[in-house]
Amino acid sequence: MSDFRVLGLDIGGTGTRALLATSDGERLGSGTAAGGNPSAHGAEVAAARVAEALGAALAGSDPTAVRACVVGLAGVSKYAAEPHTAEVFGRIWRDAGLTCPVQVVSDVAVAYAAGTARPAGSILLAGTGAVAAEVRGREPVRIHDGYGWLLGDDGSGFWIGRQAVRATLAAIDGRAAPTELADLVLEWYFEVLPETDTAGTASVEPGLDRAERRVAAALVQEVVNRPPVALAGLAPLVMRACAAGDPVAEEIVRRAGGMLVATLSRTRPAASDTPIVLAGAILGASTPVHDLVVKEIAERWSRAEVAVSRDGAAGAAWLAALPQLSDGDAEALHRRLVAG
Known part of the structure; x- marks a missing residue:
C-alpha cells in the first residue's frame, strides 16, 4: 500500500476534532475546538471553531499533500440546505490550503466508521x-x-x-x-x-x-x-x-x-x-x-x-482513505488508526 495523507474531522454540538493521518495509520497532527454544529451555533461561529481545530491538525504540514478529506458534521442538513452555510465552510477549506476533495457527511456516518469496519x-x-x-x-x-x-x-x-x-x-x-x-x-x-x-x-x-x-x-x-x-x-x-x-x-x-x-x-x-x-x-x-x-x-x-x-475524527480519516484501499488494507488501517 503506497503511503498517502488523509484528513478527518468530527464536528459536534459541543466539540470539534480534526486528525491528519497517513494511509498506514500514522497520526501526523490533531486539533480540537468547541462545538461547530452550524444549527446550534450559527454558520460563522461554527466555522471559526472548525477552522481552529483544522489549523492545529495541519500545523507544520503541507495542506496540498492531503489526498482526501471527510468531514462528519452534526447539522449536515443545514449545511446541505443553506448555500450560505456551505459557502462559509467552503471558505475554511480554501483558507487552510486544502486542494483535495472535501466530502461532508453526517456525524453519524463517521461515528459508525469509528466503531467498526463492517x-x-x-x-x-x-x-x-x-x-x-x-x-x-x-x-x-x-x-x-x-x-x-x-x-x-x-x-x-x-x-x-x-x-x-x-x-x-x-x-x-x-x-x-x-x-x-x-x-x-x-x-x-x-x-x-x-x-x-x-x-x-x-x-x-x-x-x-x-x-x-x-x-x-x-x-x-x-x-x-x-x-x-x-x-x-x-x-x-x-x-x-x-x-x-x-x-x-x-x-x-x-x-x-x-x-x-x-x-x-x-x-x-x-x-x-x-x-x-x-x-x-x-x-x-x-x-x-x-x-x-x-x-x-x-x-x-x-x-x-x-x-x-471513541474517535470520530479517526473514523472520518479512515473513510477518506477507504476508496483507495483494498479490503485487506482497509481492515488493517482500521485496526491501526481507529481500533488501536
Missing part, C-alpha cells in the same frame, strides 16, 4: 443530542430521532440535563425531597445561592417561601441565559449522583436508557446479528446509561457485537 449494522449515538440509524454500505439509511433539543433527542445529554434541573426545582419548592443531585446542580450554577450563605439545598429552610422562590427564580434565570444545549453539561452530574445511589438520578438514568434502546430498536429486527456501535459522550464511555444500554442490548440482540466509537 459496512452494515446499527449505531446509537447519545451526546448532546441523540439519534439511531441503520447503516448500509457505511451510510445511515434509516434514521430515528435526532430532531434536536426542542422536539426530540430523547435520552440525550440535553434531555438528561433538563431533567436534572427540573428535579432540582422540585427539590427547591418542596414537591420532592432534597437530594445529592439537586445540590450538585446548584453548586454547578452558583458558588453561593442568592440570599443564602451556602450552596446546598439544606440552606433553604422549610417554610421560607420567599427564599425558595428566589433560589428557583435564580436557577431558571441562569438556565435561560445560557444556550439551551448547555444543559448537556449537567449530564456528568447525573451520572455521578446515580453512581452514589441518588434515587432521582437513578430514575433519570433509567428513563434515558429506556428511551435510547427504544430508539435503537426501530433500526433493527429482534433477530439481527449485525454490529451495534455506541457513540457520544453518554454512551462512548462507561457511564450508568452506557451500562444500562449494554445490558439491554445483550438481552434483545444477544448475537450482536457491540463496539464503542
Whole structure:
C-alpha cells in the first residue's frame, strides 16, 4: 500500500476534532475546538471553531499533500440546505490550503466508521443530542430521532440535563425531597445561592417561601441565559449522583436508557446479528446509561457485537482513505488508526 495523507474531522454540538493521518495509520497532527454544529451555533461561529481545530491538525504540514478529506458534521442538513452555510465552510477549506476533495457527511456516518469496519449494522449515538440509524454500505439509511433539543433527542445529554434541573426545582419548592443531585446542580450554577450563605439545598429552610422562590427564580434565570444545549453539561452530574445511589438520578438514568434502546430498536429486527456501535459522550464511555444500554442490548440482540466509537475524527480519516484501499488494507488501517 503506497503511503498517502488523509484528513478527518468530527464536528459536534459541543466539540470539534480534526486528525491528519497517513494511509498506514500514522497520526501526523490533531486539533480540537468547541462545538461547530452550524444549527446550534450559527454558520460563522461554527466555522471559526472548525477552522481552529483544522489549523492545529495541519500545523507544520503541507495542506496540498492531503489526498482526501471527510468531514462528519452534526447539522449536515443545514449545511446541505443553506448555500450560505456551505459557502462559509467552503471558505475554511480554501483558507487552510486544502486542494483535495472535501466530502461532508453526517456525524453519524463517521461515528459508525469509528466503531467498526463492517459496512452494515446499527449505531446509537447519545451526546448532546441523540439519534439511531441503520447503516448500509457505511451510510445511515434509516434514521430515528435526532430532531434536536426542542422536539426530540430523547435520552440525550440535553434531555438528561433538563431533567436534572427540573428535579432540582422540585427539590427547591418542596414537591420532592432534597437530594445529592439537586445540590450538585446548584453548586454547578452558583458558588453561593442568592440570599443564602451556602450552596446546598439544606440552606433553604422549610417554610421560607420567599427564599425558595428566589433560589428557583435564580436557577431558571441562569438556565435561560445560557444556550439551551448547555444543559448537556449537567449530564456528568447525573451520572455521578446515580453512581452514589441518588434515587432521582437513578430514575433519570433509567428513563434515558429506556428511551435510547427504544430508539435503537426501530433500526433493527429482534433477530439481527449485525454490529451495534455506541457513540457520544453518554454512551462512548462507561457511564450508568452506557451500562444500562449494554445490558439491554445483550438481552434483545444477544448475537450482536457491540463496539464503542471513541474517535470520530479517526473514523472520518479512515473513510477518506477507504476508496483507495483494498479490503485487506482497509481492515488493517482500521485496526491501526481507529481500533488501536
